[in-house]
Amino acid sequence: MATCSPSGVLATKVGAGCAENPYLCYQCKRCTAGCPVADQAGMHPAQIMRAVQLGQYDMIFEDKFIWLCTGCQTCTTRCPQGIDIAGIMDELKIIARREGKVHPDAPSAQMFKYNYDSFARWGRMWEIELIARDALHRPKGVLAWLSLGPKMLLKGKINPTLKKGDTDAMKRMVKTAESLTEAKQHEGGKG
Numbered sequence: 001m002a003t004c005s006p007s008g009v010l011a012t013k014v015g016a017g018c019a020e021n022p023y024l025c026y027q028c029k030r031c032t033a034g035c036p037v038a039d040q041a042g043m044h045p046a047q048i049m050r051a052v053q054l055g056q057y058d059m060i061f062e063d064k065f066i067w068l069c070t071g072c073q074t075c076t077t078r079c080p081q082g083i084d085i086a087g088i089m090d091e092l093k094i095i096a097r098r099e100g101k102v103h104p105d106a107p108s109a110q111m112f113k114y115n116y117d118s119f120a121r122w123g124r125m126w127e128i129e130l131i132a133r134d135a136l137h138r139p140k141g142v143l144a145w146l147s148l149g150p151k152m153l154l155k156g157k158i159n160p161t162l163k164k165g166d167t168d169a170m171k172r173m174v175k176t177a178e179s180l181t182e183a184k185q186h187e188g189g190k191g
């Protein structure tokens with residue numbers, strides 16, 4: 001059964017992270033009407049907004065919608081209240097990862113982490129490493145990679161050789177990003 005956090009805690013955390021006010025939402029559902037993945041999960045953008053207002057952690061994090069969000073920003077451009085809904089979806093992903101609430105049936109969630117690790121390690125993304133890590137941790141995805149991998153190689157979407165980027169610059173960026181995240185976390189914890 002879904003549980004609720006104390007009223008306002010989740011909205012405060014979201015607001016501290018992305019400077020948006022979820023309480024401005026009045027449920028017109030224009031965001032949902034334009035969202036390309038609204039029908040692909042149990043929840044849709046307007047429901048996520050309502051759940052944020054009510055502090056319904058489990059309802060949001062036990063559904064995989066936030067991990068299906070493509071960040072296309074259609075919702076943000078359609079919102080009559082000027083809410084950056086796509087930014088709120090991103091912030092919910094950050095909160096889910098920070099608080100160990102990543103949906104187990106959301107392969108893209110791990111892929112974000114693999115991307116991040118790859119950038120931090122090599123100074124650029126190395127697709128072969130991402131695919132290998134995904135296959136190791138999600139064996140049911142191997143078949144999809146066996147079918148997709150060769151096509152992507154042929155189209156030049158995957159580079160089989162490792163070409164390092166500027167690892168020092170990337171480490172500085174990672175350090176800055178981590179300090180910003182810590183500062184947001186601290187700010188969110190005050191709520």
Ligand code: SF4
Nearest residue numbers: 025027028029031079
């Ligand atoms: S479009 Fe904006 S006001 Fe309307 S439901 Fe979505 S978030 Fe709420």
Ligand code: SF4
Nearest residue numbers: 035069070072073075
């Ligand atoms: S940014 Fe995400 S929630 Fe908004 S319309 Fe695009 S897919 Fe849907």
